[in-house]
Amino acid sequence: MRLSPRLLASPVTPKLVPGQKQPRLAxxxxxxxxxxxxxxxxxxxxxxxxxxxxxxxxxxxxxxxxxxxxxxxxxxxxxxxxxxxxxxxxxxxGQKMDTELLEKMSDQQIGQMYELMQAIQQRGRDSVNEETVDELFDPSKK
Missing domain, CATH: 1.20.1270 (Substrate Binding Domain Of Dnak; Chain:A; Domain 2)
Structure with a gap:
């Protein structure tokens, strides 16, 4: 059996210990x-x-x-x-965005982030509404 360089390669991202900073990687x-x-x-x-x-x-x-x-x-x-x-x-x-990163963003990027947040919230509201409608028509789902 021939060993390929792919099998011998080490992982690109090493495991991190909690609290440890990420090393600079290629x-x-x-x-x-x-x-x-x-x-x-x-x-x-x-x-x-x-x-x-x-x-x-x-x-x-x-x-x-x-x-x-x-x-x-x-x-x-x-x-x-x-x-x-x-x-x-x-x-x-549940992690919050770094304020340094937010300060580096352009107005357009911040607008995109806001639109993404709104889309996620709307999707959450829609799924809650679907569950409520299902419960109204099928009491066994309560």
């Missing part, structure tokens, strides 16, 4: 990072979260595929890689 190339993020979504997110996450991920990578500025490319890829590491860690639920 940024993954766009396509492997994109595939890895889709795989993480498949493993870690629920069906609705996955649909929304996959659509957003695909849209962002499409929008940034023609960027030529190396600083923007590295920033984009490193933020997405950090997002993937955060999802793998399971401590992301």
């Amino acid at each position: 940024v993954l190339p766009p396509i492997p990072l994109y595939r890895r993020l889709l795989r993480i979504h498949r493993k870690k997110l629920g069906p609705e979260e996955r649909i929304m996450g996959d659509l957003y991920l695909k849209d962002e990578f499409r929008r940034h595929k023609d960027i030529d500025n190396p600083i923007h490319i590295v920033g984009f890829l490193s933020q997405w890689q950090q997002y993937g590491q955060m999802l793998e860690g399971d401590d992301w639920k």
Whole structure:
């Protein structure tokens, strides 16, 4: 049996101990990072979260595929890689956004975040309304 370099490779993201800062890692190339993020979504997110996450991920990578500025490319890829590491860690639920990151965002980015928040809240209200309607028509679901 021949060993392939892929089998001998070490993981890109080492496990973190709680409270430990993340070490600086080499940024993954766009396509492997994109595939890895889709795989993480498949493993870690629920069906609705996955649909929304996959659509957003695909849209962002499409929008940034023609960027030529190396600083923007590295920033984009490193933020997405950090997002993937955060999802793998399971401590992301209920976490608040860093104020430093918010201060660095443009007005358009903040507007997008606000729209995303509203869409999530609306989806939550819709699912609660569906459960209430189901209970009205089927008392056994109470």
